[in-house]
Amino acid sequence: MKKYVLMVSFFVLSLFLIVSMGNAKQAGYAGYKKCGGCHKSQKKSWKDTVHKKSFTDLKAGKKVEAKKKAKLDPQKDYTKDEKCVGCHVTGFNKRGGYKIGLKKSKAKYVKSVGCEMCHGAGGLYRKEHRNAGGRHKKGKTTPRAKLVKLGMNVSTEAIENACYSCHMNYEGSGWDGAKEPYTPFTPKVDAKYKFDFDKAVKTEKGMHKHFKLKGVFTGEPKFKYHDEFQKNAEEGESAEE
Ligand code: HEC
Ligand code: HEC
Ligand code: HEC
Ligand code: HEC
Numbered sequence: 001m002k003k004y005v006l007m008v009s010f011f012v013l014s015l016f017l018i019v020s021m022g023n024a025k026q027a028g029y030a031g032y033k034k035c036g037g038c039h040k041s042q043k044k045s046w047k048d049t050v051h052k053k054s055f056t057d058l059k060a061g062k063k064v065e066a067k068k069k070a071k072l073d074p075q076k077d078y079t080k081d082e083k084c085v086g087c088h089v090t091g092f093n094k095r096g097g098y099k100i101g102l103k104k105s106k107a108k109y110v111k112s113v114g115c116e117m118c119h120g121a122g123g124l125y126r127k128e129h130r131n132a133g134g135r136h137k138k139g140k141t142t143p144r145a146k147l148v149k150l151g152m153n154v155s156t157e158a159i160e161n162a163c164y165s166c167h168m169n170y171e172g173s174g175w176d177g178a179k180e181p182y183t184p185f186t187p188k189v190d191a192k193y194k195f196d197f198d199k200a201v202k203t204e205k206g207m208h209k210h211f212k213l214k215g216v217f218t219g220e221p222k223f224k225y226h227d228e229f230q231k232n233a234e235e236g237e238s239a240e241e
Pocket of ligand 2: 057058062063066067072078081083084085086087088165166167168169181182183184185192193194
């Protein structure tokens with residue numbers, strides 16, 4: 001009898017592990033409204049970046065000169081073109097993400113290069129942010145490593161790869177993750193499209209401003225500019241709702 005109970009609990013435990021590991025791999029997208037509800041200052045600042053407006057690039061008559069230079073048709077509507085949309089929205093064709101023909105009310109929060117394209121699909125880790133915020137009120141911190149398991153990009157490598165998946169996604173970019181569809185805007189078209197991560201991650205054109213954290217999350221992995229950004233960060237609205 002004892003043996004039987006042990007076997008059943010082992011089976012249930014394995015099943016639980018398999019299911020939870022499977023989930024971690026495919027966390028869905030939440031959209032910027034969810035993140036922005038708690039991180040109001042970052043949301044406000046992100047809205048001023050080119051990433052917020054990236055979808056309009058695809059419309060006919062927009063960025064005419066740039067399109068001509070890249071041998072694209074400036075009068076064509078590219079907003080429904082599978083070869084373009086993926087890098088100009090959040091979570092293209094993934095759970096919770098943008099799809100061609102998605103209802104306007106839903107599309108609104110994923111029709112831009114949103115929070116989750118840099119920070120990772122938030123379906124799972126956003127709940128941990130809430131829990132960790134609660135624990136912090138009782139004086140406890142939470143290891144950042146926990147967020148990695150829930151699909152958040154926390155390490156330097158993960159954040160770099162997030163940028164590269166759009167900015168370095170073309171043949172001969174030197175990034176070994178490149179796969180079609182490629183970006184039409186490469187340094188061959190114009191030298192200004194060369195992507196320098198260390199410079200790019202510090203421009204206000206592409207990046208939201210940084211605001212002081214309370215230190216709810218601690219430890220490695222930690223982004224290489226985390227401490228620098230925090231040292232120069234502004235006082236913003238607190239992350240807790
Ligand atoms: C329920 C509120 C809540 C939601 C929703 C939420 N967060 Fe957080 N988040 C927090 C709290 C609280 C912290 C800890 C802030 C601190 O240390 O001051 C945090 C921390 C962070 C950090 C800093 C982590 C570090 O290294 O210290 C990032 C980046 C972040 N959140 C991004 C996001 C993104 C992207 C989303 C949407 C997918 C999101 N958050 C959703 C509450 C939330
Ligand atoms: C692999 C990702 C990717 C794909 C696919 C992609 N783009 Fe982009 N697009 C980018 C990135 C990254 C930039 C920003 C380049 C920069 O300014 O350095 C960009 C910028 C643009 C711009 C603005 C260029 C400027 O100089 O202001 C337009 C217009 C544009 N894309 C249209 C398109 C069209 C049309 C397609 C499909 C034919 C497409 N994109 C496919 C990643 C992509
Ligand atoms: C989902 C695709 C995607 C991801 C991920 C992404 N970008 Fe972009 N980025 C774009 C597109 C598209 C544009 C062009 C927007 C426009 O001009 O309308 C752009 C524009 C920019 C620009 C302005 C370009 C210029 O010519 O000055 C900077 C800077 C930038 N991104 C930095 C970053 C950094 C740093 C990361 C990672 C932390 C990142 N991006 C992640 C798609 C992406
Ligand atoms: C183009 C990439 C990109 C986008 C888009 C983006 N972030 Fe960030 N974010 C970063 C980087 C890089 C950091 C620095 C990470 C660190 O210091 O650990 C950061 C830091 C943060 C932090 C930590 C505190 C701070 O201000 O530095 C929070 C919270 C955050 N982002 C929330 C958001 C939210 C909410 C959105 C969407 C409204 C968003 N981010 C969109 C790249 C991005």
